[in-house]
Amino acid sequence: MAAIIVLVVIGLIVIWAILAYNGLVTLRNQVENAWRQIDVQLKRRYDLIPNLVNAVKGAMEFERDTLERVMNARAKAMGAQGVHDKSAAEGLLTRAIGGLFAVFENYPDLKSSKNVLELQEELASTENRISFARQFYNDLVARFNIKQDVFPTMLLAALFGFKKAEYFQAEEAASTPPKVDLGMK
Amino acid sequence: MTDIYSQQKKNRRTTVLLMLGFFVFVILVGLSVDAYTYGTIDLTARLPVATIFAFGLASINSFTSYFYGSSIVLRSLGASPLKFEDQSHKRFRNVVTEMAIASGLPMPKVYVVADPAPNAFATGRNPANSAVVVTQGLLDSMNREEIQAVVAHEMGHIKSFDILTMTVVTVLVGTVSVLSDWAIRTWRYGGIRPRRNLKDRGGIHPLILFLIGFFVLLSPLFSRIIAMSVSRNREYQADASAAEFTRNPLALASALRKISSHTSPLIKARRATAHLFISDPLKRKLDDKEGLVADVFSTHPPIEERIKRLEAMAYVRT
Numbered sequence: 001m002a003a004i005i006v007l008v009v010i011g012l013i014v015i016w017a018i019l020a021y022n023g024l025v026t027l028r029n030q031v032e033n034a035w036r037q038i039d040v041q042l043k044r045r046y047d048l049i050p051n052l053v054n055a056v057k058g059a060m061e062f063e064r065d066t067l068e069r070v071m072n073a074r075a076k077a078m079g080a081q082g083v084h085d086k087s088a089a090e091g092l093l094t095r096a097i098g099g100l101f102a103v104f105e106n107y108p109d110l111k112s113s114k115n116v117l118e119l120q121e122e123l124a125s126t127e128n129r130i131s132f133a134r135q136f137y138n139d140l141v142a143r144f145n146i147k148q149d150v151f152p153t154m155l156l157a158a159l160f161g162f163k164k165a166e167y168f169q170a171e172e173a174a175s176t177p178p179k180v181d182l183g184m185k
Numbered sequence: 186m187t188d189i190y191s192q193q194k195k196n197r198r199t200t201v202l203l204m205l206g207f208f209v210f211v212i213l214v215g216l217s218v219d220a221y222t223y224g225t226i227d228l229t230a231r232l233p234v235a236t237i238f239a240f241g242l243a244s245i246n247s248f249t250s251y252f253y254g255s256s257i258v259l260r261s262l263g264a265s266p267l268k269f270e271d272q273s274h275k276r277f278r279n280v281v282t283e284m285a286i287a288s289g290l291p292m293p294k295v296y297v298v299a300d301p302a303p304n305a306f307a308t309g310r311n312p313a314n315s316a317v318v319v320t321q322g323l324l325d326s327m328n329r330e331e332i333q334a335v336v337a338h339e340m341g342h343i344k345s346f347d348i349l350t351m352t353v354v355t356v357l358v359g360t361v362s363v364l365s366d367w368a369i370r371t372w373r374y375g376g377i378r379p380r381r382n383l384k385d386r387g388g389i390h391p392l393i394l395f396l397i398g399f400f401v402l403l404s405p406l407f408s409r410i411i412a413m414s415v416s417r418n419r420e421y422q423a424d425a426s427a428a429e430f431t432r433n434p435l436a437l438a439s440a441l442r443k444i445s446s447h448t449s450p451l452i453k454a455r456r457a458t459a460h461l462f463i464s465d466p467l468k469r470k471l472d473d474k475e476g477l478v479a480d481v482f483s484t485h486p487p488i489e490e491r492i493k494r495l496e497a498m499a500y501v502r503t
Contacts, residue, residue: 118272121276136289
């Protein structure tokens with residue numbers, strides 16, 4: 001009788017271990033996949049920016065440094081590797097684009113140009129996609145990391161050497177508020 | 186009522202309980218009809234023929250609509266594919282893409298119905314075969330964030346397989362209505378006369394028999410009440426999912442206000458499709474009420490209550 005109970009308990013533990021292990025592996029893959037989704041959207045943004053800059057360059061002679069800042073931030077973001085550097089560089093790029101949109105307000109003919117309006121909608125949508133992809137990624141990372149922290153899954157995670165995933169943070173953008181120039185001309 | 190996650194948890198639990206209760210209820214009705222017609226409570230004596238028959242009939246009916254329903258609905262509402270020369274359609278498509286990313290679902294098909302009344306619905310049996318439909322009126326009267334919130338609500342329905350849940354609900358409602366119809370007909374025309382030879386058949390007390398009959402007579406009403414509470418609960422859940430995807434519950438609140446302030450109903454909407462929409466497209470008065478009538482007929486919770494819950498998610502003090 002006692003032997004049967006011991007066997008049943010061992011059986012249950014093995015079943016739990018299999019399920020928990022599979023859960024961890026699934027989450028790890030989902031986290032990786034979510035990261036690739038962010039990457040897809042980031043590439044989309046890299047491709048859109050030159051189009052927008054070319055479309056507005058003629059009309060915005062006097063905003064040379066704004067445009068340059070966007071292009072530089074884009075180049076830097078494209079070169080960045082790893083979750084940490086990438087999120088820092090992307091934060092800067094988001095800010096540079098925000099600055100460009102703010103300057104638009106000074107150019108009424110730009111604001112009414114159909115081509116620019118369409119590009120602006122595309123870029124705004126891309127910004128949203130990036131932030132939603134980031135939100136989705138971060139939620140998955142939170143679930144993955146919590147699983148590795150709570151008992152008893154933490155034992156299994158430690159045994160098989162699962163590592164915590166890194167959050168995609170918009171730290172640069174969040175810690176320093178964007179400069180708003182309200183100077184009247 | 187508090188934040189998004191505890192509301193979602195509560196809604197999920199409510200739906201599970203309601204569905205369990207519904208199954209138990211249907212089984213009870215079926216057994217009652219069988220007990221009444223055979224005149225015995227001892228069910229081991231025979232197969233519960235009525236229950237099995239009614240359930241089978243309702244299943245065939247509803248699962249046909251589960252597989253073919255979405256194309257029928259799209260056609261009957263006159264939903265047409267997007268026109269990309271229209272800037273508002275382009276924006277709508279972008280918004281759906283964004284919400285597909287936020288919810289982690291595949292991109293659904295997108296359609297627009299040419300109707301000035303702002304409204305939206307989702308259909309399709311699973312995320313891979315889903316469609317999100319909005320009216321032109323919605324695209325014209327709402328800003329980007331509000332459209333986003335409405336689309337997120339629909340993606341919430343898709344993500345939690347609400348179309349499947351409502352199909353099961355339809356099966357159960359159908360089973361009950363077949364059962365009670367059948368019972369009433371046979372009792373009225375005396376096809377089977379349970380009251381005769383009671384004692385020979387193992388005998389149920391006449392009073393109990395009367396109560397069972399009464400229960401069967403009223404069962405369609407009860408099943409309707411359960412079905413409508415499931416439907417309303419799914420609406421609350423989709424609202425909570427919208428808040429989760431957009432992190433902006435107030436945008437949905439303001440979209441709901443705009444939808445409810447538009448007084449004319451959707452032209453092509455019918456009662457059969459009303460439960461699909463984000464807000465009752467027929468603009469029936471009882472949607473703003475609570476009580477028995479609303480419990481039986483209302484597919485959607487009152488707009489004010491939905492807005493109140495959304496504001497709670499945004500921690501707005503009222």
